[in-house]
Amino acid sequence: MDEKTLRIGQLAGLAGVSQDTLRFYEKHGLLNPQLRSEAGYRLYSPADAQRVSFILSAKRVGFTLNEIHDLLALEVTRDEKSCEDVKRFVDEKLITVNQRIQEMQRMKNSLQTLSNACCGGDEPATHCTILEVLSAHGDAELNLQGAV
Amino acid sequence: MDEKTLRIGQLAGLAGVSQDTLRFYEKHGLLNPQLRSEAGYRLYSPADAQRVSFILSAKRVGFTLNEIHDLLALEVTRDEKSCEDVKRFVDEKLITVNQRIQEMQRMKNSLQTLSNACCGGDEPATHCTILEVLSAHGDAELNLQGAV
DNA sequence: GTTGACTCTAGACCTTACTCTAAGGTTTAT
DNA sequence: ATAAACCTTAGAGTAAGGTCTAGAGTCAAC
Ligand SMILES: [Zn+2]
Ligand SMILES: [Zn+2]
Ligand SMILES: [Zn+2]
Ligand SMILES: [Zn+2]
Numbered sequence: 021m022d023e024k025t026l027r028i029g030q031l032a033g034l035a036g037v038s039q040d041t042l043r044f045y046e047k048h049g050l051l052n053p054q055l056r057s058e059a060g061y062r063l064y065s066p067a068d069a070q071r072v073s074f075i076l077s078a079k080r081v082g083f084t085l086n087e088i089h090d091l092l093a094l095e096v097t098r099d100e101k102s103c104e105d106v107k108r109f110v111d112e113k114l115i116t117v118n119q120r121i122q123e124m125q126r127m128k129n130s131l132q133t134l135s136n137a138c139c140g141g142d143e144p145a146t147h148c149t150i151l152e153v154l155s156a157h158g159d160a161e162l163n164l165q166g167a168v
Numbered sequence: 169m170d171e172k173t174l175r176i177g178q179l180a181g182l183a184g185v186s187q188d189t190l191r192f193y194e195k196h197g198l199l200n201p202q203l204r205s206e207a208g209y210r211l212y213s214p215a216d217a218q219r220v221s222f223i224l225s226a227k228r229v230g231f232t233l234n235e236i237h238d239l240l241a242l243e244v245t246r247d248e249k250s251c252e253d254v255k256r257f258v259d260e261k262l263i264t265v266n267q268r269i270q271e272m273q274r275m276k277n278s279l280q281t282l283s284n285a286c287c288g289g290d291e292p293a294t295h296c297t298i299l300e301v302l303s304a305h306g307d308a309e310l311n312l313q314g315a316v
Numbered sequence: 317g318t319t320g321a322c323t324c325t326a327g328a329c330c331t332t333a334c335t336c337t338a339a340g341g342t343t344t345a346t
Numbered sequence: 347a348t349a350a351a352c353c354t355t356a357g358a359g360t361a362a363g364g365t366c367t368a369g370a371g372t373c374a375a376c
Pocket of ligand 1: 148
């Protein structure tokens, strides 16, 4: 009842991950709750909870744990790094995110086109293929040369 | 010189993946080039190439190989499946993609805010933290209850 | 005062998606 | 006709991100 701290099971429940996952993140330096109960139980502060939330969010948008580690490290190392470094790093990530958004948008369009074209009835779906849609209005997906 | 077929190294080069990766996809049913040269070399048709392109695109937007397999399977099984099935499946994926786009958009905003706030100079970056930004205009990232 | 829910550590194990190795056959160029 | 570059298979190895197990302490409640 110290403060508004959470034990591992509570935070895991709220965040929708396992306790093991939280310990795993800690072991890999993404998380580092400062408090322990007398019995040695981890006690997570609201800031810790926010951190978890950020990790999961970043993961869902496609960052690896290593990248997330670097993003979070801005907090810890910020007086060892210059603003120049920070800005360069963040702007790099921004480019990545923008590219992913564009690709997602294309995928969305393809799926939407397929969905629209499909009558949704219960006859055999002889006319329904993702690849057919892609080749029909086939932009973006054929540019093999565009690959990195 | 049959047609415009590609050997594995050529397709791998164009697609920006390894030959092993193409064979791996084949082994796992995502790809299945019909032709072989007399010597037993795989010969990929333009349709195969398109398929590869789709796989990579789908992967980049966050689908697993299993999910991609299912998307591609629409082609193969389409006269065993009803339009109803296809539409349900695709609409499900659409929801996923839309959610990811939204989350990416939020991440983009956070990074953009951080980038804007950062002067980019070479003094210590004491004021530059992703978590600070998130807590400052902190929507979306605190809703632990919103987790699945 | 013990049952049941919760937590701890250390370490083995798992899945996904490749990546590499070994041992060999093919094609092209000189 | 032989090297260099390409392809084949089967199977082992790797990295990321967990997940599970064992063995033990803790805490609330009946
Ligand atoms: Zn249909
Ligand atoms: Zn139909
Ligand atoms: Zn700055
Ligand atoms: Zn600055």
